[in-house]
Amino acid sequence: MKKSIKVVAAIIENDQREILCALRSPRMSMGNLWEFPGGKVEVGEDLFFALEREIQEELSCTIQPLEIFDEHSHEYESFIIHLVAIKAKLLNGFPIASEHSKLVWLKRENLLSLNWAPADIPAVEKLLGE
Numbered sequence: 001m002k003k004s005i006k007v008v009a010a011i012i013e014n015d016q017r018e019i020l021c022a023l024r025s026p027r028m029s030m031g032n033l034w035e036f037p038g039g040k041v042e043v044g045e046d047l048f049f050a051l052e053r054e055i056q057e058e059l060s061c062t063i064q065p066l067e068i069f070d071e072h073s074h075e076y077e078s079f080i081i082h083l084v085a086i087k088a089k090l091l092n093g094f095p096i097a098s099e100h101s102k103l104v105w106l107k108r109e110n111l112l113s114l115n116w117a118p119a120d121i122p123a124v125e126k127l128l129g130e
Ligand SMILES: Nc1nc2c([nH]c(=O)n2[C@H]2C[C@H](O)[C@@H](COP(=O)(O)OP(=O)(O)OP(=O)(O)O)O2)c(=O)[nH]1
Pocket: 007, 008, 009, 028, 029, 030, 034, 035, 036, 037, 038, 039, 040, 041, 081, 083, 117, 118, 119, 120
């Protein structure tokens, strides 16, 4: 049976209505694909707390999670992901990539120009329709 993982991902929007997109590095699993920054939820962990923790670890800044925007399961070849995309705002600091290869802020209409992790497509499409 395939392993199931629960992952939280932050949809962070700036004052210009641009959304933060992160490129997974070639060293990471699913390398060279774009994602919303975040990571795996630990057992028993609150989703918003997990998101704050992951963003602090990965981007060295503080966010405030606002609301769950989209939840989807996606079956990859070797595991099943339950991806919870959560809208969030920057509270302190500015995102700095430590694990990712690149961070970009994009307007909604440009989001589909990136090569997204397949599990993220429903959330990206929902953002386009907002
Ligand atoms: N963070 C994140 N991961 C995503 C997204 N879409 C998607 O398919 N994934 C996949 C990539 C990874 O296989 C998995 C998340 O693992 P991760 O490596 O980012 O999480 P983590 O920091 O907790 O991992 P770890 O190295 O500490 O074990 O989910 C997304 O939008 N954000």
